[in-house]
Amino acid sequence: MQKSSTRQRTLAAAINFSGYGVHSGQPVTLTLSPAPADSGFLICRDLADGRRTSPVAVHFSRITRTTLCTTLDLGDSVSVATIEHVTSALSGMGVDNALITVDGGECPILDGSSRPFAEAILQVGLEIQPAQRKFLKIIRAVTVRNNDAFAALEPYNGRALDLEIDFDSKVIGRQRMIFDWTPRRYYDDVSRARTFGFVRDAKILRQAGYALGSSLDNSITVHEDRILNPGGLRFEDEFVRHKLLDAIGDLSLGGLPIWGRFRSYKGGHALNAHVLSGLFSSDANYEIVSAEDLSLEFDTFDDQPDGLEVHHYLRSVR
Numbered sequence: 333m334q335k336s337s338t339r340q341r342t343l344a345a346a347i348n349f350s351g352y353g354v355h356s357g358q359p360v361t362l363t364l365s366p367a368p369a370d371s372g373f374l375i376c377r378d379l380a381d382g383r384r385t386s387p388v389a390v391h392f393s394r395i396t397r398t399t400l401c402t403t404l405d406l407g408d409s410v411s412v413a414t415i416e417h418v419t420s421a422l423s424g425m426g427v428d429n430a431l432i433t434v435d436g437g438e439c440p441i442l443d444g445s446s447r448p449f450a451e452a453i454l455q456v457g458l459e460i461q462p463a464q465r466k467f468l469k470i471i472r473a474v475t476v477r478n479n480d481a482f483a484a485l486e487p488y489n490g491r492a493l494d495l496e497i498d499f500d501s502k503v504i505g506r507q508r509m510i511f512d513w514t515p516r517r518y519y520d521d522v523s524r525a526r527t528f529g530f531v532r533d534a535k536i537l538r539q540a541g542y543a544l545g546s547s548l549d550n551s552i553t554v555h556e557d558r559i560l561n562p563g564g565l566r567f568e569d570e571f572v573r574h575k576l577l578d579a580i581g582d583l584s585l586g587g588l589p590i591w592g593r594f595r596s597y598k599g600g601h602a603l604n605a606h607v608l609s610g611l612f613s614s615d616a617n618y619e620i621v622s623a624e625d626l627s628l629e630f631d632t633f634d635d636q637p638d639g640l641e642v643h644h645y646l647r648s649v650r
Contacts (some may be wrong), residue, residue: 349452365431375432413436423589424513458640495510548562
């Protein structure tokens with residue numbers, strides 16, 4: 333008999349969000365809905381003329397821009413930016429299949445973290461589906477570099493991320509976090525970490541059309557050697573935790589959860605996309621495996637945040 337932890341999961345109900353794009357500054361609504369088994373993460377957009385685009389896979393091959401966020405091309409000159417916090421929450425909370433619907437060109441930033449999405453997932457719960465979970469198992473290490481920065485995917489019996497940042501800032505400096513994924517650890521240790529920026533960059537970014545919706549309500553703002561946000565930081569190392577949050581969201585664009593280890597130094601959205609491209613450049617780098625074929629015990633999948641209900645699917649009998 334299959335363990336429930338080896339089966340795919342979707343949302344138990346639809347969830348709605350309203351907010352503003354951190355870069356566009358424009359109002360936007362977003363809905364996360366259940367999706368059939370083996371569909372992965374899908375995305376569509378409601379257009380101003382009343383039309384809705386056809387759902388397409390949330391996949392790295394659709395990435396058109398990685399400046400400050402990850403932007404996807406949905407086809408017919410339609411795009412959606414800042415997708416990574418949404419996909420991070422879905423992936424981090426153990427969702428395999430979901431439909432993302434937005435009515436604007438950018439996902440809402442909310443509080444700058446993925447916690448509002450994760451919290452909403454916790455409240456509605458998950459539905460277990462009859463299909464087996466599948467993974468991208470890393471067989472051969474892949475590394476991409478940009479000067480001293482790099483991102484790598486390596487063979488590993490589990491789901492781990494080892495991420496390090498190094499900023500010329502007394503407030504941030506050099507921070508490193510090693511994270512072995514479970515939904516509980518994601519919810520507790522990663523989802524609350526907010527995006528961040530520097531006052532010194534604000535004018536240039538806004539002139540270029542970025543950060544038009546950024547504020548102290550949705551971004552950690554660094555000015556010289558201090559944090560401007562009245563409440564300070566949520567974690568002493570909140571900066572590296574947010575980079576890890578972003579990486580989880582970006583790596584989910586591989587189409588399946590990764591069974592292996594991700595390592596990064598001074599990384600970001602561009603290197604995250606490039607390492608996925610490198611992974612898929614050769615069939616020798618990976619294989620698609622079923623959950624029951626993996627050797628690790630599945631207690632990591634059962635380590636759920638307190639209060640998350642996981643409903644067993646109902647099978648009709650005739």
